[in-house]
Amino acid sequence: MLRLIYLAWWQLRALCGRRTPLQSVIFILDKCNLHCKHCSVYAIAAPRIKTLAQIRKELEYCYAQGSRFVDFEGGELYLWRDNTDPLRTYDINDVVDLAHEVGFWNVTITTNAQLPFSGTHADQVWVSMDGIGKWHDNIRGKGTFERLERNIALYAQSQPAAGRRKKAPVCVNMVINNENYGCIDATMEYVKANPDIDKISVNFHTPFPETEQLFLDPVTRNAIIDKLIIYKKRGYPIMNSRSGLLAMKMKDGKTLCTDRYCWTTNFIFSDGSRSPKCMGYTHGVCDRCGFSMGGEMSAVGKMKIDTLISGLKLRM
Template identity: 50%
Template sequence: MKKLLYLGQWFLRARLFGRKAPLQTVLFISDICNLRCKHCSVYELKNPHNMTYEQVGEHLRKSYAAGSRFVDFEGGEVTIWRDGDKRIDDLIDLAKAIGFYSCTITTNAQLPFAGSHADSIWVSLDGAGAYHEEIRGKGTFARLEKHIAECGHRHLCVNMVVNTLNRTAVADTIEYAAKNPAIECISINFHTPFEGTEHLALDMDERARIIDEVIACKKRGYPIMNSVSGLKLMKTNRFVRRCWVTDFVYPDGSRGLCAGHGTGICDRCGFCMAGEMASVFSFRPDTVLAGLKLRV
């Protein structure tokens, strides 16, 4: 109830009075990773950063004070994060103690995460079997399957990023997620052409065609997290951006908007949250419901 009241108040202030306070935080605790995925520009080899427990605490408190109530711990890879005897679960406990309503982690599932303290877990899945491994490396799919099966968490979803390497695998990946009893839902995102990975982005016509395929699956009852309204906006990417809803904190301690902001790639952004947020602000009931289901 408390969460619903806060969400209602936050939304009214934003919608009616134009108040731009963040609601969620994406906190990159490190840019160190145990994989080298072809589509990724986040992992850092030359000059890696790893936040300390204290630094994470400071950032969480700042975000909370600014209005944020939901946090997603990101990397790099959160399951390999260490600061002395502190692990990712200690960061989740800290966020809860500060007052965050819910904490999620996003992981490549190469290490076990059974017993995670997170309220929900996002596992990155870029296709079933060979498609996933083409992007993420040999052996990554078997380890992911094993750790998902062992996890036992009630809220585990998978996140697919569609690019030129796995564009033909979308329907099969949705089918795989639906059939796997350990997976609650799948979200579909598209490759965002950050510097050095531009060649993996789809053209907008192909993207629109794939979105129609995803919408058809959703209408047939597949457990797809994206709302139909949000998906439709992503077909053209022509909508008012509300990226300020998310407070981004980067591994080097800098804070601000999405890394794409100001780089000229927003019209080719593939993050489904951009469309979902725009759709929430237009009072689209399916998106509001999808958002509540995800967060509350």
């Protein structure tokens, strides 16, 4: 109840012009075990890895700003370790525990599922899945889909982490580009039929430098959005809200979701720099943004009821 009051107060303040983030995205490393075609993170020559002490300061900063939901990002979170304490090595579960200790209500992690994630302390696990079988492997490397499937199945068979009554749901995060859009139907059927996957979130390729060639043309993108809305209506487990999907449509070469509403989330990057907007803003690609979060934030900013409800369901 107290949390709902906080959310109502946050929304009221926002309407009065006091805009503070409710959600934070903290990148804790940029080291990765995959070289995905659509991603530029792995290309960083000297990957950075934060210490738990640094992450604590960042969490406290975000919490003090008013944020209550945190998403940890990388790099690959299952590669993260902090060896600075002579008594023990910390891993991603310690980072999640720390976020809960600081006061965050909901903590999510994103992984490529190449390593087992059973026993996670997170409240939600996002697995990056860019299609099925060879479609996914084409983007992420040979054998990656098989490992992803195996680790999702292992997680489904595992027990909740010690001291927890239930396990975090596993959702998949798909990024549609001009090489994998042909497998959307098969991916929807796969997710619907897989009892180990809760929902799918759909994104479009955002053309960061060196990855522009994967950008999907606006006409195809808009047609895919129409198709996804029909899938959603038919009960397929699509996480994006209808309004969030519509906000990702493009007109005159630009997305309808402008970065005007992106203040609902703040970002702290692997180099420790803090920003009220994501790296798409830094790279000047907001007008071609494909992140589902961009669409959802835009719809929240416009007070779309379906988006507010789906956000509450996801986080509370």
